[in-house]
Amino acid sequence: MSGQNESPYYFVPHPSRHPITAALGLLVILGSLAAWVNGETWAPLTALAGLLWLLYVLYHWFGDAISESEGGMYGKRVDLSYRWSMSWFIFSEVMFFGAFFGALFYARQIALHELGSLDYKLIWPDFSAVWPNNGPAALVSSFKSMTPWPVPTINTALLLSSGATLTVSHHALRENHRNKAIVWLAATILLGVCFLFLQGFEYFHAYNELNLTLASGVYGSTFFLLTGFHGFHVFLGGTMLTVVLVRLIRGHFTADHHFAFEGAAWYWHFVDVVWLGLYVVVYWL
Known part of the structure; x- marks a missing residue:
């Protein structure tokens, strides 16, 4: 959290795509799990794809937060x-x-x-x-x-x-x-x-x-x-x-x-x- 002495009074982040993309990943995961318990053969693959997508989104989401922190915005x-x-x-x-x-x-x-x-x-x-x-x-x-x-x-x-x-x-x-x-x-x-x-x-x-x-x-x-x-x-x-x-x-x-x-x-x-x-x-x- 370098540069915190120069940080603003309060930080308002820019509009982000991360919430909607994370929600999309969660939707795929939950839908796939529902299909999985009902015996659909394709469901495990889509559940894995949804999980990988969610992890990808979280990686960039937390990366943005780290960049903001190290940039003295917090x-x-x-x-x-x-x-x-x-x-x-x-x-x-x-x-x-x-x-x-x-x-x-x-x-x-x-x-x-x-x-x-x-x-x-x-x-x-x-x-x-x-x-x-x-x-x-x-x-x-x-x-x-x-x-x-x-x-x-x-x-x-x-x-x-x-x-x-x-x-x-x-x-x-x-x-x-x-x-x-x-x-x-x-x-x-x-x-x-x-x-x-x-x-x-x-x-x-x-x-x-x-x-x-x-x-x-x-x-x-x-x-x-x-x-x-x-x-x-x-x-x-x-x-x-x-x-x-x-x-x-x-x-x-x-x-x-x-x-x-x-x-x-x-x-x-x-x-x-x-x-x-x-x-x-x-x-x-």
């Missing part, structure tokens, strides 16, 4: 609007994961005990309200539940370490030690990549050795939805940090003006906190 008011926008975005993500945690709580603490009560003993006399289980009618094939050791615990250490390395990088940037900030930010991204590889190994182990799949009742569905969406958010946060790393290497940001770094860091720390909740609720309880 002052304090634009910086404040970005901060509020990122805060509300993270709040929406809190609500997103809150819905899944709420579903897990309902299944374990309400529905499970209700099905195991005396009211249902005549229907399912052999059912025991113990988590996890194969369901009251035992329609789900037998599976083993996931344990916190070793992969989830190692992943917890990786994410907590990544939060520490990211903080070191941020402080280095604030002290104008660019090379140090680059090294520690690269270490953060590497730890995130290791997390995703280990999560992929965990899924392979679950499917092939534990018979734990998305079809393994409410336990399997909540496990994979919670951990899978979290993994996607790790990937998204890692992508943000990678863009910030490239910008750092190119000489972007100053010690006082680097909200792109801060916004990505907020998101990464949010992902860390969500994982701690998952680690306790999903793997230990």
Whole structure:
């Protein structure tokens, strides 16, 4: 955000083609997905084309925003609007994961005990309200539940370490030690990549050795939805940090003006906190 001292009182961007082109890509993706679930053979290709088009649009859209920032067009008011926008975005993500945690709580603490009560003993006399289980009618094939050791615990250490390395990088940037900030930010991204590889190994182990799949009742569905969406958010946060790393290497940001770094860091720390909740609720309880 160089040149911010000469920035205008408030910046009004020029008319842009990006919103309509992004909407076009989303329309193609959603239409293709609807056709895909209805068995159309051409739908996967058009869905991929729509996704590639959307990524192309976003690349240029964010590129324009970066050019405006580095051109000194963003002052304090634009910086404040970005901060509020990122805060509300993270709040929406809190609500997103809150819905899944709420579903897990309902299944374990309400529905499970209700099905195991005396009211249902005549229907399912052999059912025991113990988590996890194969369901009251035992329609789900037998599976083993996931344990916190070793992969989830190692992943917890990786994410907590990544939060520490990211903080070191941020402080280095604030002290104008660019090379140090680059090294520690690269270490953060590497730890995130290791997390995703280990999560992929965990899924392979679950499917092939534990018979734990998305079809393994409410336990399997909540496990994979919670951990899978979290993994996607790790990937998204890692992508943000990678863009910030490239910008750092190119000489972007100053010690006082680097909200792109801060916004990505907020998101990464949010992902860390969500994982701690998952680690306790999903793997230990």
